[in-house]
Amino acid sequence: MIKEIIVVEGRDDVTAVKRAVDAEMITTGGFALPPSVIKRIETAVKKRGVIIFTDPDFAGEKIRKTISSKVPGCKHAFLPREEATKNGDIGIENASPTSIIAALEKVRCQSIEKRAEFSQKDLIVNGLIGDEGASEKRDQLGKVLGIGYGNAKQFLNRLNHYGVTREEFEAALNTLKSRDENE
Structure with missing residues (x-):
């Protein structure tokens, strides 16, 4: 089981990640990021740590930046675009368990200084x-x-x-x- 809580964009991402690893997750539900989701992420960072694992597209990058700016101390996992693409759709939900595991093995911490x-x-x-x-x-x-x-x-x-x-x-x-x- 992965110690940190993984933040993904939606339910299909949760399903894909759970096929690859045993982990607890928080879904953002897209751009909106309501205060309740930010609060859950803040609590998760303090208790267990957080890995932001959003889609390798514009929306995913925007969500990643928003969370990082509001909740310092998150770790980041990145999935290569071609490993997340299926029939022109880009998303974590399209990745194989092997690709997801490889991305999570290369988790990076963002430096504050x-x-x-x-x-x-x-x-x-x-x-x-x-x-x-x-x-x-x-x-x-x-x-x-x-x-x-x-x-x-x-x-x-x-x-x-x-x-x-x-x-x-x-x-x-x-x-x-x-x-x-x-x-």
């Missing part, structure tokens, strides 16, 4: 912005690091705020380079 380990120069030098295929490379690197996909600004923010070390970053880049060479 300002951190600037990585800069835009790191993204440029490593072909993560400004190059053809930069978006795909950020997507692949986000999977390896467990921080999900993001545009350049979001990706840089996640590198700096989810505790990614320089060593992890370099190792992940090397993993991608090895994959490319073997294809």
Whole structure:
């Protein structure tokens, strides 16, 4: 059983996560996030901890940011978009138990203090912005690091705020380079 309480968007997400792991969950019910849900999340953070596990789409990211801004101390799990997509629909409910477990194994804590380990120069030098295929490379690197996909600004923010070390970053880049060479 997972110790933390997992926050998901809806009932179908609960069903999918329960197929993969034994865990207690809170559903947000979408964008609205009523005060009662925020209160439950605040209590859960204090008692057991919380993992925010929202859909890898615009709505899921907005819900994640809203909860993070109102309830500090949450952990974050990210599911790659293609592992959450079925017939054009993106959501946790579409993911396999294996994908859900893999995402939950890469849970990240959001750092509260300002951190600037990585800069835009790191993204440029490593072909993560400004190059053809930069978006795909950020997507692949986000999977390896467990921080999900993001545009350049979001990706840089996640590198700096989810505790990614320089060593992890370099190792992940090397993993991608090895994959490319073997294809």
